[in-house]
Amino acid sequence: xTPDYTxxxxxxxxxxxxxxLVLEQAFTGLVIGTSARFYTxxxxxxxxxxxxxxxxxxQFEQATWQYKTTAYSDQLEFxxxxxxxxxxxxxxxxxxxxxxxxxRNGAEQMNQLLNNGIQVTxxxxxxxxxxxxxxxxxxxxxxxxxxALLHPFCKTHATLSSVHKTGLGSSAxxxxxxxxxxxLYFKVVDKSLDNNNKVLIHNVAQFVHCFAQGKVGSGFDVSxxxxxxHRYKRFNPTILAPIMxxxxxxxxxxxDVTPFRLPPGFRLMLADIDAGSHTxxxxxxxxxxxxxxxEEADALWDELxxxxxxxxxxxxxxxxxxxxxxxxxxxxxxxxxxxxxxxWHTVSGFVAEELVALANDANHVRSxxxxxxxxxxxxxxxxxxxxxxxxxxxxxxxxxxxxxGAGGYDAIVCIVLSEExxxxxxxxxxxxxxxxxxxxxxEEDFQGVTSVALDxxxxxxxxxxP
Ligand SMILES: Nc1ncnc2c1ncn2[C@@H]1O[C@H](COP(=O)(O)OP(=O)(O)O)[C@@H](O)[C@H]1O
Ligand SMILES: C[C@@](O)(CCOP(=O)(O)OP(=O)(O)O)CC(=O)O
Numbered sequence: 001x002t003p004d005y006t007x008x009x010x011x012x013x014x015x016x017x018x019x020x021l022v023l024e025q026a027f028t029g030l031v032i033g034t035s036a037r038f039y040t041x042x043x044x045x046x047x048x049x050x051x052x053x054x055x056x057x058x059q060f061e062q063a064t065w066q067y068k069t070t071a072y073s074d075q076l077e078f079x080x081x082x083x084x085x086x087x088x089x090x091x092x093x094x095x096x097x098x099x100x101x102x103x104r105n106g107a108e109q110m111n112q113l114l115n116n117g118i119q120v121t122x123x124x125x126x127x128x129x130x131x132x133x134x135x136x137x138x139x140x141x142x143x144x145x146x147x148a149l150l151h152p153f154c155k156t157h158a159t160l161s162s163v164h165k166t167g168l169g170s171s172a173x174x175x176x177x178x179x180x181x182x183x184l185y186f187k188v189v190d191k192s193l194d195n196n197n198k199v200l201i202h203n204v205a206q207f208v209h210c211f212a213q214g215k216v217g218s219g220f221d222v223s224x225x226x227x228x229x230h231r232y233k234r235f236n237p238t239i240l241a242p243i244m245x246x247x248x249x250x251x252x253x254x255x256d257v258t259p260f261r262l263p264p265g266f267r268l269m270l271a272d273i274d275a276g277s278h279t280x281x282x283x284x285x286x287x288x289x290x291x292x293x294x295e296e297a298d299a300l301w302d303e304l305x306x307x308x309x310x311x312x313x314x315x316x317x318x319x320x321x322x323x324x325x326x327x328x329x330x331x332x333x334x335x336x337x338x339x340x341x342x343x344w345h346t347v348s349g350f351v352a353e354e355l356v357a358l359a360n361d362a363n364h365v366r367s368x369x370x371x372x373x374x375x376x377x378x379x380x381x382x383x384x385x386x387x388x389x390x391x392x393x394x395x396x397x398x399x400x401x402x403x404x405g406a407g408g409y410d411a412i413v414c415i416v417l418s419e420e421x422x423x424x425x426x427x428x429x430x431x432x433x434x435x436x437x438x439x440x441x442x443e444e445d446f447q448g449v450t451s452v453a454l455d456x457x458x459x460x461x462x463x464x465x466p
Contacts, residue, residue, distance in 0.1 A: 005464075006042040008180035009457070010449045011035070012128060012168030012442065013224035014270060014413050015405040017308035017365060018232070019380075020286055020301075020372070022218040025234050027305045030260060030312050031220050032268055033228035034442040036127035038173035039452070039460060040120060040181035048117030052081075055090050055120040058463045059129070061159050063087075067094055069114065071107035087160065089171050090122070092212040093178045097204055101186040113186055120181070122174060123153040123463050127440045130164035130272060133157060143430055144439040152459025166272040166440060167410045171213065172221035176205045180449045191451040201449055202226040203253060207240055216240055223257060228448035231258040231312060261446040262415065263318040264326075265333045266399065267422055268444040269414040271429055273385070274436035277408025282378055289376035296375060304368045307361055311400075314358035321351050337397035337418035355399065362400040363393075369407060380407035384434050388412060391428050397421025409435070 011033040015022070018029020045052075051070045057063035066081040078095050080086065102110055131147060134154060140146035156163050180201045183189045189197035205226065210216045216237040223232050235255035262268065290297035322329040332351035336344045341359035344352055366381065366389070373380040381389070381403050392401040392414050400415040414425050429437040454461055 004044065005454050006181055006185040007039060007452045007454060007457070007460075008177045008184055008449060009037045009039045009452050010173045010176035010180065010225040011037045011228060011445050011447070012125075012170070012173050013221050014168070014268065014411075015220055016400075016402070016413065016415075017311055018220075019369075019405050019407060020283070021305055021308065022220050022232060022234055023283075023287075024301075025236060025254075027301065028231050028233045028256075028258075028308070028312075029218075029220055030308070030315075031224040031230060031232050032262065033224050033445050033448060034127070034168055034268075034270070035445040036125040036168055036440070036442040037445070038122065038124045038128070038170070038177040038225075039457060040122050040174075040177040041454070041460070041464060042181050042185045043119045043121075043464070044113070044115075045117040045119055048119075050117065051111070051114050052117035053094060053114075053120060054117065055087070055094075055122065056466060057087075057122045057160070058466075059123055059153055059156050060163070061157070063160060065090060067091070069094075069098060071098075071102050071110040073107055074102065076102050085159075089175055089209070089212045090178065093175055093208045094182070096208050096211070097179050097182045100204055101182065101188055104188050105186060110186065118185070120178070121464055122178065123460070124170055124173065125442075126150055126152065126154055127270075127442045128166060128168050128170045128173070129156050129158075130166055130274070130438060132164070132274070132436075132438060141430075142436075142438050144426055144441060147439065147441055151462075153463050164276075166438075167405070168270075168440075168442070169221040169225065172205075172209055172225045175209045175212070176201065176222060176225035176449055179205045179208060180451070184451055193449060193451055198226055198449065199253075206235070210240055219255070223255065224448065226448045227257045227259075229259075229261045229444060229446040231260050232256070233258075260312070260315070261319075262444050263315055264322045265330065265417060266315075266318075267416050267419075268442070269416060269422060269425055270440040270442050271412050272438040272440060273409050273411055274438060275384075275409035277379070277406070277410050279406045279408070279410075282380065282406045282408050285378045286372070286376050286380070289378070293375070300368065300372060300375070304365065304372075307365045307368060310361040311358065311365060314354055314361060317354050318351070318358070321354065333417050337416075337421050340394055340396050341398060359399055362402065366402055369403070373407075379409070382409060385409065385412065387434060388428075388432060388437065391432070392425050395421060395424035395428060398425060412437075
């Protein structure tokens with residue numbers, strides 16, 4: 001008999017606009033979901049001990065954790081059995097999500113579905129972790145073509161604490177996929193994962209993620225793991241005080257998710273920069289400067305907020321033009337994809353005008369981020385990144401090249417109009433010497449959390465046998 005698998009998947013993210021500003025409820029950020037996703041697979045054991053949860057992350061060394069849980073009416077007994085290593089995110093997820101499930105379904109159902117224990121397998125697509133070592137071992141260059149040759153979910157030969165992450169938000173995607181898989185397995189949500197289901201998954205995952213990381217951030221990473229690409233406005237952080245807030249019927253959550261996706265023909269490209277930056281340090285320094293120079297900072301925040309919104313509006317307008325006149329739209333994209341952005345004004349028509357406005361306003365966002373760097377003395381768009389972004393922006397067909405999220409030396413993102421433009425940007429990355437640029441394979445995946453079948457995910461069944 002084929003084992004009964006419950007699988008939930010959640011995407012990684014790129015914060016295209018709104019870094020720092022999204023920490024405040026007055027501003028929004030555009031977040032794009034990636035095709036790089038996390039998968040959590042739950043399988044009931046046949047002969048295991050009652051209440052035993054065995055969690056494995058087969059891409060990592062020392063990454064099996066066992067827990068024991070028993071439900072007594074409304075009380076949950078939960079303890080970790082493994083002593084050699086621990087995983088704060090996994091443990092917090094299990095503990096709080098099981099508590100919610102118990103409150104919903106009662107002890108009898110929970111104990112019955114844990115009768116012989118369950119096995120939980122967690123994997124993330126290769127893009128979440130730097131594959132530089134893996135490529136070297138296989139004598140492969142650090143190019144997109146070489147990355148595509150690696151096995152799905154390949155081993156990192158590292159532990160979770162030593163692995164080099166690429167900044168797609170592994171903990172948020174892991175938390176969201178694990179919360180969703182547990183809620184699916186215990187039938188608190190169903191495979192449709194409708195809006196109500198997603199609200200519950202979001203609220204639980206947001207709480208768990210904040211609890212495990214020990215602070216309440218802006219939460220855009222969990223939000224995109226649940227909702228995919230969207231315009232994000234944060235929740236009021238005080239909402240997370242009582243655990244009661246997790247209930248999907250709780251009206252106090254005031255976060256706002258406005259659907260968004262890149263217009264047709266626009267492609268997302270990502271690269272991981274080996275130098276790396278420590279996001280909490282950048283955030284701490286920027287916020288300290290903002291506190292010391294409130295007037296200067298507030299004016300900059302307002303201007304950035306305005307231009308971030310303009311970038312969003314241009315994207316939306318372009319999508320509307322596609323609806324209105326697909327032929328003109330495709331023709332204009334085709335022409336512009338062969339020209340540098342500063343030549344787009346030579347193409348006639350309202351679609352080209354909108355593209356010009358997009359490129360100009362995206363450039364202005366970049367100049368404001370550089371101003372933020374200068375005023376705060378924090379390397380948000382450091383000069384090495386400026387050189388690289390300028391070179392990318394000069395490739396024909398590139399609409400936008402920016403440092404995502406908190407910026408620094410972590411990553412860059414380009415939005416391009418054609419496959420040809422994509423190749424042009426790849427060539428820049430491959431030949432770049434000033435920084436080590438590692439292309440990622442991710443594209444946009446605007447969907448958030450999903451319930452998936454094993455056969456639809458290449459390479460997933462291969463990681464299920466210990
Ligand atoms: N494949 C995985 N399996 C289990 N836990 C994981 C996995 N990937 C990431 N994590 C959890 O997420 C933590 C990393 O979180 P963090 O440092 O905030 O990185 P990120 O910025 O990618 O979210 C790890 O210590 C681990 O607890
Ligand atoms: C500064 C920020 O607004 C955005 C940081 O975005 P990143 O995408 O850089 O985040 P990490 O995955 O933690 O590196 C802080 C926040 O919103 O939490």
